[in-house]
Amino acid sequence: MNKTEMKTAILDAKQTKGLTWDAIAKAVGLSKEFTCSACLGMNSLNQTQAEACAESLGLGPDVAAALQAFPHKTWDQTVPTDPLIYRFYEIVGVYGETIKALIHEEFGDGIMSAIDYSMDIQRQPDPKGDRVVVTLNGKFLPYKSW
Amino acid sequence: MNKTEMKTAILDAKQTKGLTWDAIAKAVGLSKEFTCSACLGMNSLNQTQAEACAESLGLGPDVAAALQAFPHKTWDQTVPTDPLIYRFYEIVGVYGETIKALIHEEFGDGIMSAIDYSMDIQRQPDPKGDRVVVTLNGKFLPYKSW
Amino acid sequence: MNKTEMKTAILDAKQTKGLTWDAIAKAVGLSKEFTCSACLGMNSLNQTQAEACAESLGLGPDVAAALQAFPHKTWDQTVPTDPLIYRFYEIVGVYGETIKALIHEEFGDGIMSAIDYSMDIQRQPDPKGDRVVVTLNGKFLPYKSW
Amino acid sequence: MNKTEMKTAILDAKQTKGLTWDAIAKAVGLSKEFTCSACLGMNSLNQTQAEACAESLGLGPDVAAALQAFPHKTWDQTVPTDPLIYRFYEIVGVYGETIKALIHEEFGDGIMSAIDYSMDIQRQPDPKGDRVVVTLNGKFLPYKSW
Amino acid sequence: MNKTEMKTAILDAKQTKGLTWDAIAKAVGLSKEFTCSACLGMNSLNQTQAEACAESLGLGPDVAAALQAFPHKTWDQTVPTDPLIYRFYEIVGVYGETIKALIHEEFGDGIMSAIDYSMDIQRQPDPKGDRVVVTLNGKFLPYKSW
Amino acid sequence: MNKTEMKTAILDAKQTKGLTWDAIAKAVGLSKEFTCSACLGMNSLNQTQAEACAESLGLGPDVAAALQAFPHKTWDQTVPTDPLIYRFYEIVGVYGETIKALIHEEFGDGIMSAIDYSMDIQRQPDPKGDRVVVTLNGKFLPYKSW
Amino acid sequence: MNKTEMKTAILDAKQTKGLTWDAIAKAVGLSKEFTCSACLGMNSLNQTQAEACAESLGLGPDVAAALQAFPHKTWDQTVPTDPLIYRFYEIVGVYGETIKALIHEEFGDGIMSAIDYSMDIQRQPDPKGDRVVVTLNGKFLPYKSW
Amino acid sequence: MNKTEMKTAILDAKQTKGLTWDAIAKAVGLSKEFTCSACLGMNSLNQTQAEACAESLGLGPDVAAALQAFPHKTWDQTVPTDPLIYRFYEIVGVYGETIKALIHEEFGDGIMSAIDYSMDIQRQPDPKGDRVVVTLNGKFLPYKSW
Amino acid sequence: MNKTEMKTAILDAKQTKGLTWDAIAKAVGLSKEFTCSACLGMNSLNQTQAEACAESLGLGPDVAAALQAFPHKTWDQTVPTDPLIYRFYEIVGVYGETIKALIHEEFGDGIMSAIDYSMDIQRQPDPKGDRVVVTLNGKFLPYKSW
Amino acid sequence: MNKTEMKTAILDAKQTKGLTWDAIAKAVGLSKEFTCSACLGMNSLNQTQAEACAESLGLGPDVAAALQAFPHKTWDQTVPTDPLIYRFYEIVGVYGETIKALIHEEFGDGIMSAIDYSMDIQRQPDPKGDRVVVTLNGKFLPYKSW
Structure with a gap:
């Protein structure tokens, strides 16, 4: 599972379970800012954090593994449009x-x-x-x- | 006097007089962040502030006038290199x-x-x-x- | 269902049912401009509006849910060609x-x-x-x- | 006198005389929007309008002539930064x-x-x-x- | 059927049937230039023209419908390479x-x-x-x- | 005299003398399209044509020489804005x-x-x-x- | 079969059969440079050449047809990286x-x-x-x- | 004297004296291609060659010195327009x-x-x-x- | 198998087997830097090296073949973001x-x-x-x- | 004196005096790499180093002052051409x-x-x-x- 698939899986599970970033961060034991960035694929978690994160979302070991991978940080838009x-x-x-x-x-x-x-x-x-x-x-x- | 000439005049005077942004800001009565951005040509001051700013730097009414002009905010580098x-x-x-x-x-x-x-x-x-x-x-x- | 799939589903249903943006907007209770932009994925509706919108087009709860998601507004062409x-x-x-x-x-x-x-x-x-x-x-x- | 020099001359005179675009436009007999765009070099005036415009600003026939030239409309920034x-x-x-x-x-x-x-x-x-x-x-x- | 699929279907049928743009245009009742541009997805035909066009190529009502859609005109290459x-x-x-x-x-x-x-x-x-x-x-x- | 200076000299003389491109072209013995493009620096004339062109505008041998130089054709705007x-x-x-x-x-x-x-x-x-x-x-x- | 599929088919067959561009070119009766460029999709062959080319590679009439199509020459990288x-x-x-x-x-x-x-x-x-x-x-x- | 000034001086002298690149190259003792590229500022000559080059054009030691400088090779247009x-x-x-x-x-x-x-x-x-x-x-x- | 598929296969096998680049390089008989670049698709190996590389990762002859292909070196980001x-x-x-x-x-x-x-x-x-x-x-x- | 003028002054003096970067660096007491980058305007020296640098080149206090200014690091070419x-x-x-x-x-x-x-x-x-x-x-x- 790569970071893009991981991100989609996490966002889907978060919406389905009605979780907030704050709640996920508390389960992980980190700030909501870092936790969110890791879930969006821009940072990585250690094994304990990654498993806690996946568990809080009801997701499996493939997500936990993807959360531990070191990210390649890319953005497409030189000037963001959002x-x-x-x-x-x-x-x-x-x-x-x-x-x-x-x-x-x-x-x-x-x-x-x-x-x-x-x-x-x-x-x-x-x-x-x-x-x-x-x-x-x-x-x-x-x-x-x- | 346009904003570019104003900026050069201010930076020269600031260096010559050995002033800090903090000191200039105190003379102006605003934060060092806003004062600095106005001196660099990215914001404008009202008349009182502009005259206090120019005076603190030993500069004349042309600088005070330029500080009051509404800026056209431009930057050349889509991706900054500094x-x-x-x-x-x-x-x-x-x-x-x-x-x-x-x-x-x-x-x-x-x-x-x-x-x-x-x-x-x-x-x-x-x-x-x-x-x-x-x-x-x-x-x-x-x-x-x- | 993401915004892109939602947009395709809405445009297809609109053409099939022969609806105008004006008619959809009246069903939603908003202007035709805002309603159209939400259907194209550039704005979001609240739950009531989204359900009315989907219903007017004969579409299901997945479309209504997608209409409520906060959009990431992107455009590909720095200079539009159309x-x-x-x-x-x-x-x-x-x-x-x-x-x-x-x-x-x-x-x-x-x-x-x-x-x-x-x-x-x-x-x-x-x-x-x-x-x-x-x-x-x-x-x-x-x-x-x- | 080219359009760039004309624009500078007009903006200087406007500031010195304390005129508004509305006042200049009334002297020219056109809307403030069109008058302003012509003074900024993006549209042209006919002879009567151009002379009235220059006169209202206390400027000479070189400005009036430049106001009548058909503009080459250019802008440098594909995506504007202001x-x-x-x-x-x-x-x-x-x-x-x-x-x-x-x-x-x-x-x-x-x-x-x-x-x-x-x-x-x-x-x-x-x-x-x-x-x-x-x-x-x-x-x-x-x-x-x- | 979108414009891209329509274009592929038309080019395939044109090659298979050995038709020229001139012949298709005569069937449609328009110039070869406008007809070709509509078949390539850059213009639209009215219903009669679109049906005549599809018929001349042995294609069905989905192509005729796609020919009537108002195009979104895009090109990828700012400077064309061909x-x-x-x-x-x-x-x-x-x-x-x-x-x-x-x-x-x-x-x-x-x-x-x-x-x-x-x-x-x-x-x-x-x-x-x-x-x-x-x-x-x-x-x-x-x-x-x- | 380079092509840029030549172009300015020609446009100034043309305006002062109230000449049209058509009149200059007749003096040169070529079409108005080619003559105009050579005067704007995008084509070159032979010696006879260049001297006739300069003479018709009341300009000297430096302009005639510049008109004969082979141009380096450049344009700044990948996508023109005018x-x-x-x-x-x-x-x-x-x-x-x-x-x-x-x-x-x-x-x-x-x-x-x-x-x-x-x-x-x-x-x-x-x-x-x-x-x-x-x-x-x-x-x-x-x-x-x- | 479009040019991209044709190119892949030819490169695969060439590798499998261990052919050189020189050998393919001799079968086609053209230079190795032109033959190679046609096989890569940047030029076209006439019917005889295309059939000889496909035959030498053990490929079918769809490849021979694709080789005869007039190419749309595109390259993605304004500045090549290889x-x-x-x-x-x-x-x-x-x-x-x-x-x-x-x-x-x-x-x-x-x-x-x-x-x-x-x-x-x-x-x-x-x-x-x-x-x-x-x-x-x-x-x-x-x-x-x- | 930098490379840009050197290039202008050489092109002016070459035109005035009616010299060809071939003649200059013979004086220098190198090919016309390399000699021309050095005169345009894209390569450098050794001392003997540079002095011969300057002498053949009737130019002084500042040009000869500039011809020996190692060039910084730059071009402005990613895609050339000429x-x-x-x-x-x-x-x-x-x-x-x-x-x-x-x-x-x-x-x-x-x-x-x-x-x-x-x-x-x-x-x-x-x-x-x-x-x-x-x-x-x-x-x-x-x-x-x- | 192209270089992209090869790279994915190698990275997956490397992670599964828990190998380091150093260990793979030792099996290949080259430096870790060159070996890694070849596995990422930016260099090629000879037959012996490629087979040793594939073997060390438990991968088959398709990977070994892809490792021997001469790469087309491309990168998408003119300015890298990572x-x-x-x-x-x-x-x-x-x-x-x-x-x-x-x-x-x-x-x-x-x-x-x-x-x-x-x-x-x-x-x-x-x-x-x-x-x-x-x-x-x-x-x-x-x-x-x- | 700004960094650009400083760089020109230093390069001229270095050439006139026939100094090497190594010799200047020894006078400054730093490596040739850092010294060179500071002289080219991409790093700054402290007062002692700057004065030693200027002195070794026979340049005055304006150069020494410019060497101490904190640089704004810019480069024009996203992809360098040299x-x-x-x-x-x-x-x-x-x-x-x-x-x-x-x-x-x-x-x-x-x-x-x-x-x-x-x-x-x-x-x-x-x-x-x-x-x-x-x-x-x-x-x-x-x-x-x-």
Whole structure:
């Protein structure tokens, strides 16, 4: 079973059982963000986590095995078209230089890692309309000369 | 004076005077993130803010005027090449579907606004290497039928 | 049943039963524009609407379920080739800056939402040849500093 | 004087004199939408209109001549990046097939002309936030066999 | 039956029966150019024409129905690779500005319609090698101010 | 003087002297289509033609020399954006396969040359609106085995 | 049987029978270069040649028929990735202007035909390592004015 | 003096002095193909050759120095538009797989070098129209396992 | 069996048998780097190697045959998206000019061959985190004049 | 002075003074690879290093200042055209999956850092032609769940 078949199987089972990502994540013992990304095929779980994940969805060992495979991360659209995802692409375009300037001011030359990285998504209640708060947390990696 | 000339003038003055974005932002009375993005030509300030910004940099009314112009937001590189900015593009590619799934689960169908939006960048001390924490905060906009 | 299969099933049933989008929309209780876009897989209906839609077409609960799924909005052609759709792309290219200038003059810096949005398509009789009138109606979202 | 120089001269004069597109359009005797598009270099005026336009801005016969030249309409960005203009591109992507389906249902096979075309932009007051209403009006052109 | 299946069915039947486009066009009562384009899925026929077309090829009502559907005109290759078709793309590249200059000189600002359009392809005998003569005939559409 | 400077000089002189392409072509002794394309830098003239062309425009020997240089034919836009030129690109997309099928039926496998080629543009009066008639005339070149 | 199926059938039969392109070409009575290109679907054979080709491979009349069809020449990769083919693309990039300059010096303005064309590939023994010699032979086609 | 300025200087001097590539090449002591490519900035000469080249054109030591610099080989157009150069691109597209198949049959797996490479361009007289003969000669480089 | 099917069969067998690339390479008698690339379809093995490879995986003669076929090397993504592979693309972008400058300084004008080439991947223990060491080893090929 | 002007100044001074990258690097106290990349504008030096670098080249404090600026790393060509640099791009295309498979086998899921990274370029004498050895050395960064 490859990652694409795994993803379809998981999304079908999740809908049938009426589970939330939060519930699956609790069964796995990880955050809802990482668990969801692994179920969508963009990260991998260790054996214990993968079996807990498959079990929570009522799925078998082929899904558990597929969850443990190291993913080949690909996306087809250089510029995403889905409006929700595009807005994040737009943020990178509009604020990319600002982020670079402020990280350089605070840390010196280097980058924020997208590997040693975690992410958190929360609802922020607001009388003018609730807000989405996405927190990106990555290790600063300095350039070093040699 | 157009936005490109304004940006060069501001970056030169900032370096000469040894100012930080934080200091300029305090003079303006806004966050360092918004102030920096306006100085880089991606947002606009009102008259009071623009004059305070120019004054803090020792720059004249042409810069203050340019800061008030509504920007035409463009970026040349569909896929950014600078490693720091690319990492954020990569996050959109790898985690875009995850973000979409979790926002949909929490809020229903809709998007996180990139217009009614703010952003915060902080250093998080960590014995294994300090971390960059970028918080994206946008209003949830639901799709409505008509 | 995914959105693509749903779309094919709906278009087949619509042709077989000789229904118009207007008739389906009346059964659903929404505009013909929104109803059509949901049937083509670019928007979602709530349960009542989806069941009314499927029923009007003589289709089953799998179609009704697919109509309720939140869509992933994708299009393959960066520049559309179909002459009818291309003309709208051309309008954005030719008149995009004009629209931006006039909205900025009237509202200040900000955008017209494509999410809090509705659309209406009408025939305007004209002795020199009837005309198509497409009305785009979106909430103005101002940029705010923080 | 070419169209690019003309556009810069007009935008500078407009800002210096504090004119609105509406005021310039009234001097020209055309809609604000067409007048603005001609001033931005995407349409041409006849001699009387061009001279009235230049005069209203305090500009000379070289601008009036440039306003009369037939434009070569070009845009650099296949996918526009400015958020305001992108939203209209997104509308074409998301609703293009819907527009096609509804025009075909009402008129038969053919297109809406982008040449025999006019456009109107208005503010619609709304207690939940004012709305932008953009009306596109083009002649229906049927495909004919031969 | 969709347009792609229709096209394959027609090309197979045409080859099997040894028919020419000219012969099919005579049965349909239209030009060989329009008939061929409809059989390739880029135009549609009315009911009488479609039935005559299908009958001349010995094909059934599913083909006749598919011929009547309004086409979604798509092409995959932005720059065509087939040498015959590329030469026409090259002509647009090399002579596009020339065509624009001469149409503007003769007609004023506007375009040649590709919708209110017909086309004719003939052999011109020539002792140095016969020539292909392709005649493009489209209505002139003037830009109008409003 | 390179081709770009030559083109600007010719277009300026043509406008100042109020000449038409037809008048320049008569002075040169060639068709208006070829003359125009040479003046726009996409073809070359021989010495006699080039001198007659420059003289008719009141321009000097540097223009005459530039007209004789063999051009490097380039165009920037893979898909042209100008509406007039785009319509011809659209014709290649929509009717390219039709043209190929009919040339193959008439001539066998081969192409229509874009080098051994001429072109003619005429106005066709029509009570419903005058029409543009563009005639493309190229030698048929058969593929040969070896 | 289309060209893609034909190509697969021929390559399979060639491998099974252990034939070389040279041997197939001798059976067909053409060069190995043209025969190979026809078997790969990029050229067509006449009936006698096609039947000889199919027979030499032990294949049936469907292959012989497919070999006679006029090909639609397409390639997917604008820039080829296979290292052997890329080197030829690189030669066009590095030496294209050189080839143009030298052909223009020798022949005047015009092109080398890729239609009235033949090609020859030979091994040139060399003590420092044998060499590949590819000879491209095309008719010179001059540009003519009209 | 960079390669671009060098190229312009050489082409100007060549035209002024009425020299041919062949004559310059004889002065340099190399083939006309390599000499031309070096003068166009795509190869380099050694000191003796560069000085002979500059002298033959009546140019100074800055040109001789620029001719010795190692070039950075770039081309802007992924798909060339000039018809003469495009035909060679087309040959790579149409015959690339054929070339690969025949080289593999003759030599085994490997490539023809574009570095250890020479090229020759000749006129072949032909009563039906003279022909261009371009000979590409590159060392075969086998893939080796390790 | 084509290379794609071969690759799937090998990866499945490798996982089932719990083999490492190192173990397969030892059975084949080649490096793990070359063996892995051949199993992924990017290089070919000779008969002895291919049979040893298939045998070590418990696979049959169809796999052994496919391993011997000369590959057509293709990749779909001009810019790779997988983070591990992208980092190498980034290294080429950031350090490409540096590599060129240093090779030119050491060797003169020429390239490092990617055909007469080998590669080695090792773990370098490091108390601050182990390191990956990738060694690229290619023959220097000088440009030669002719 | 920006990075582009700095690079030109350094390359000119280096050529005038006849310095090697190795000599400059020794003056700076860093490797020739890092020093060269900083001089080409792709990395930055600290104050001491920058002043030593400028001094070794006989350049002033503006160059020393520019060397200390944090670079914005950009490259124009998605696929590089220079043959030397392209070969490295080709290596990523051909061997990218192999590198990924072997790193995953040795280290688990993660990447090789291009930030915590060094590079070494050496000549390897070889009687069959000297070889270029490029060693890439980057810290392994594991993916972690959260």
